[in-house]
Amino acid sequence: MLNHSGYRGKSLAFLQKNNVRVGDVVKVIADSSYSGILMPRYEYSDDEHIVLKLKSGYNIGLEIDKIKIETESSTNMKKENLPQVQVDPKLPKLLLISTGGTIASRIDYRTGGVTPALTAAELNAAVPELGKIANIDTEVLFSEYSENLLPEHWKKIAERIDSCIRTEYKGIIVAHGTDTMQYTAAALSFALTGIPIPVALVGSQRSSDRPSSDAALNLISAAKFLVESNTSGIYVVMHNSINDDEVACHWGTRVRKNHTSRRNAFQTISGSPAYIVKNDSIEKNPQFNYVKREYTPRINFDTRIALVKYYPGLDPKIVDYIISSRYKAIIFEGTGLGHIGKIMYESVGKAKKKGLFMGMTSQCIDGMVSMTVYESGRDLLNLGIIPLFNMIPETALVKAMWALGNSKNTEEMEKLMKENIASEFSD
Amino acid sequence: MLNHSGYRGKSLAFLQKNNVRVGDVVKVIADSSYSGILMPRYEYSDDEHIVLKLKSGYNIGLEIDKIKIETESSTNMKKENLPQVQVDPKLPKLLLISTGGTIASRIDYRTGGVTPALTAAELNAAVPELGKIANIDTEVLFSEYSENLLPEHWKKIAERIDSCIRTEYKGIIVAHGTDTMQYTAAALSFALTGIPIPVALVGSQRSSDRPSSDAALNLISAAKFLVESNTSGIYVVMHNSINDDEVACHWGTRVRKNHTSRRNAFQTISGSPAYIVKNDSIEKNPQFNYVKREYTPRINFDTRIALVKYYPGLDPKIVDYIISSRYKAIIFEGTGLGHIGKIMYESVGKAKKKGLFMGMTSQCIDGMVSMTVYESGRDLLNLGIIPLFNMIPETALVKAMWALGNSKNTEEMEKLMKENIASEFSD
Numbered sequence: 001m002l003n004h005s006g007y008r009g010k011s012l013a014f015l016q017k018n019n020v021r022v023g024d025v026v027k028v029i030a031d032s033s034y035s036g037i038l039m040p041r042y043e044y045s046d047d048e049h050i051v052l053k054l055k056s057g058y059n060i061g062l063e064i065d066k067i068k069i070e071t072e073s074s075t076n077m078k079k080e081n082l083p084q085v086q087v088d089p090k091l092p093k094l095l096l097i098s099t100g101g102t103i104a105s106r107i108d109y110r111t112g113g114v115t116p117a118l119t120a121a122e123l124n125a126a127v128p129e130l131g132k133i134a135n136i137d138t139e140v141l142f143s144e145y146s147e148n149l150l151p152e153h154w155k156k157i158a159e160r161i162d163s164c165i166r167t168e169y170k171g172i173i174v175a176h177g178t179d180t181m182q183y184t185a186a187a188l189s190f191a192l193t194g195i196p197i198p199v200a201l202v203g204s205q206r207s208s209d210r211p212s213s214d215a216a217l218n219l220i221s222a223a224k225f226l227v228e229s230n231t232s233g234i235y236v237v238m239h240n241s242i243n244d245d246e247v248a249c250h251w252g253t254r255v256r257k258n259h260t261s262r263r264n265a266f267q268t269i270s271g272s273p274a275y276i277v278k279n280d281s282i283e284k285n286p287q288f289n290y291v292k293r294e295y296t297p298r299i300n301f302d303t304r305i306a307l308v309k310y311y312p313g314l315d316p317k318i319v320d321y322i323i324s325s326r327y328k329a330i331i332f333e334g335t336g337l338g339h340i341g342k343i344m345y346e347s348v349g350k351a352k353k354k355g356l357f358m359g360m361t362s363q364c365i366d367g368m369v370s371m372t373v374y375e376s377g378r379d380l381l382n383l384g385i386i387p388l389f390n391m392i393p394e395t396a397l398v399k400a401m402w403a404l405g406n407s408k409n410t411e412e413m414e415k416l417m418k419e420n421i422a423s424e425f426s427d
Numbered sequence: 428m429l430n431h432s433g434y435r436g437k438s439l440a441f442l443q444k445n446n447v448r449v450g451d452v453v454k455v456i457a458d459s460s461y462s463g464i465l466m467p468r469y470e471y472s473d474d475e476h477i478v479l480k481l482k483s484g485y486n487i488g489l490e491i492d493k494i495k496i497e498t499e500s501s502t503n504m505k506k507e508n509l510p511q512v513q514v515d516p517k518l519p520k521l522l523l524i525s526t527g528g529t530i531a532s533r534i535d536y537r538t539g540g541v542t543p544a545l546t547a548a549e550l551n552a553a554v555p556e557l558g559k560i561a562n563i564d565t566e567v568l569f570s571e572y573s574e575n576l577l578p579e580h581w582k583k584i585a586e587r588i589d590s591c592i593r594t595e596y597k598g599i600i601v602a603h604g605t606d607t608m609q610y611t612a613a614a615l616s617f618a619l620t621g622i623p624i625p626v627a628l629v630g631s632q633r634s635s636d637r638p639s640s641d642a643a644l645n646l647i648s649a650a651k652f653l654v655e656s657n658t659s660g661i662y663v664v665m666h667n668s669i670n671d672d673e674v675a676c677h678w679g680t681r682v683r684k685n686h687t688s689r690r691n692a693f694q695t696i697s698g699s700p701a702y703i704v705k706n707d708s709i710e711k712n713p714q715f716n717y718v719k720r721e722y723t724p725r726i727n728f729d730t731r732i733a734l735v736k737y738y739p740g741l742d743p744k745i746v747d748y749i750i751s752s753r754y755k756a757i758i759f760e761g762t763g764l765g766h767i768g769k770i771m772y773e774s775v776g777k778a779k780k781k782g783l784f785m786g787m788t789s790q791c792i793d794g795m796v797s798m799t800v801y802e803s804g805r806d807l808l809n810l811g812i813i814p815l816f817n818m819i820p821e822t823a824l825v826k827a828m829w830a831l832g833n834s835k836n837t838e839e840m841e842k843l844m845k846e847n848i849a850s851e852f853s854d
Binding site: 041046051059060061145146147148149150151153154177178179180183184257258259260261262265301303305306307309310311312313314315317318321322325333334335336337338339340341342343362363364365366367368369370372373374375376378382390394397401 | 473478486573575578580604607611686728733734736744748752760763765768769791792793801802805809821828
């Protein structure tokens with residue numbers, strides 16, 4: 001099945017009849033003519049289509065009843081004979097941990113497999129500049145699009161990074177899908193508080209075979225940043241503009257993906273990136289600062305937290321359902337300075353009575369929650385909701401999962417939520 | 428009780444003993460000395476504090492056991508004798524509908540009442556420049572902080588505006604709290620599709636007595652815009668910078684509150700504001716365009732819609748609860764190009780089977796949902812989720828309430844969701 005990964009029924013028969021395998025470069029005649037690489041399919045796919053990755057990097061689904069297909073060049077299922085990586089003893093060592101995502105997608109379809117096999121040799125062949133910056137070991141921790149990552153994956157990544165502390169690695173690159181990269185960055189920031197080395201989460205918005213790909217520059221910049229910046233902590237390292245000129249290093253608890261497709265989709269909220277990597281320099285933001293702490297890894301997450309975004313027409317019964325279920329805390333994404341409508345007060349009272357922790361963030365995303373300005377805010381304070389400063393809602397959610405996971409009870413959790421653990425809010 | 432609105436028990440006794448009434452300017456000796464206006468209190472307040480509005484515009488709660496209070500000047504509970512408004516027959520007529528919020532908050536505490544009483548005389552006394560732009564009638568539709576507004580309020584505002592079409596009013600100002608202004612703007616945009624006159628929702632981020640208040644300039648600019656721009660449709664009219672120099676007119680379905688406190692908190696997503704009102708000119712954005720339609724008011728909203736923001740650790744059971752309840756549709760705030768994790772697929776399948784409409788937006792807020800690029804997106808398309816282009820999630824939610832409210836079934840609703848009704852997405 002490796003040659004037809006994911007195909008079944010009619011589409012599998014079609015491929016076998018035409019002697020085409022996943023990874024082959026094929027020509028397809030449909031309404032017009034397409035040339036591309038036959039991609040593997042996934043569990044929930046039907047059996048009436050095949051998927052081609054076009055040269056543009058985008059995938060297209062084609063109905064087998066309406067097409068003719070022929071192989072242009074067959075995939076080589078054996079590993080290519082890549083040159084052995086030369087180790088330069090004068091350069092520092094980095095570790096690249098691959099978790100999946102677009103950044104690994106070229107290898108993905110070139111080998112025809114679903115698993116991104118990011119060996120050191122392949123990485124160096126793809127981005128030879130890396131070899132001049134550091135000696136990079138690589139390993140595949142898992143290979144999931146980041147929309148499928150869960151708090152249990154955060155834990156695995158954190159544990160692997162923790163095992164590298166006080167080894168020869170000067171820093172760690174985590175190759176990661178961009179969809180939930182900010183959640184993982186926040187999770188690592190809390191779980192590995194005070195980590196003495198720098199960690200760079202790196203992704204790409206366009207797969208590495210496309211001319212507009214940001215993968216290589218993001219990787220090169222991350223390696224430079226880890227080797228040269230002399231900093232520590234968790235960062236997201238992604239394009240700073242739509243040009244290939246600057247890469248931003250965002251502090252892990254203050255970063256958000258604010259565009260679906262742009263290469264500079266990631267932004268530091270309420271401020272500028274911590275570092276900018278340029279062609280020949282790394283510039284530190286003079287305003288950037290973070291709380292320095294002892295390294296105290298606390299690597300647990302408890303998912304009994306619900307994020308509730310308030311909107312006009314939200315039914316309090318949804319909150320009542322959460323209260324009556326297994327949950328221990330609610331993070332609200334309120335409106336404006338941190339409000340939810342009066343219609344929710346009764347439910348909030350019930351949650352308080354049941355001992356749930358309730359924290360308030362703002363769906364405005366930027367700016368401070370301030371619950372003493374208006375009556376609504378003061379009402380909510382009286383009802384027991386805790387304002388969470390200018391924490392990004394997603395960061396507050398992740399922090400709550402972490403705080404509950406590493407506390408004996410919600411009182412202890414509340415204390416952690418109010419403490420500025422990883423510069424997640426401005427005091 | 429009018430004189431002590433909202434106070435009860437110990438705090439009421441304290442105020443009566445000291446002969447202080449809501450609206451009075453008082454001096455309070457506590458840890459330090461405060462001068463301010465005694466504010467009314469709300470239903471959920473305790474009876475151990477009083478609330479003072481300081482000259483800074485911010486409110487402070489003070490514990491009665493720890494303070495001394497004395498009246499500096501007593502409120503005049505009768506209406507002030509404001510000069511009669513002069514009608515200039517050469518000027519056009521506008522209607523100002525007040526719904527509440529900070530923009531009415533000066534009147535709020537000056538009279539000592541909870542209700543903002545925005546008479547034409549008071550408005551003209553507060554912002555005399557308005558009298559040179561238009562003859563403005565005023566009316567109070569309701570007076571709620573906007574976090575308390577519900578779809579039933581949207582309906583009332585829309586009905587009142589609809590009743591003004593083909594009258595002498597050249598345009599309508601809706602004074603509105605900023606917390607949920609974008610939801611109301613979207614609701615009016617759909618309910619009053621093709622409205623032949625311009626409507627400006629106006630709010631303020633700082634109450635009108637503060638030196639930094641944006642209320643007057645926003646009102647003046649809205650009046651100018653309505654009188655001079657020769658446009659139609661629903662707009663949000665708010666500061667364009669933190670200076671008092673430019674006011675932006677944002678198209679009602681493309682605007683979002685992106686900061687908790689800044690005067691220029693509102694931004695047009697994926698573009699620039701439709702118009703900029705400067706001191707001596709109104710500039711139209713040359714890129715701005717909107718679908719022109721016949722006026723077809725359809726003023727119903729159905730709240731059987733849930734907004735579900737996806738995040739790692741979201742329990743599918745919350746979605747299962749929604750499916751098993753009264754809901755007819757789910758709007759997802761997915762990650763990246765419009766994804767939710769595999770862990771949700773089973774629930775999504777159940778929702779589809781039960782006939783729920785499911786639409787996909789992105790929590791990135793900016794950019795297009797594009798569900799054919801990755802396997803995850805194609806899986807979700809196969810499972811029946813409809814991509815909602817670059818609709819802002821909050822706009823998509825409001826549109827779904829409107830579309831369901833004006834459809835016989837979810838098929839008809841789906842057709843409306845895919846149609847670009849009020850330039851809510853880029854085709």
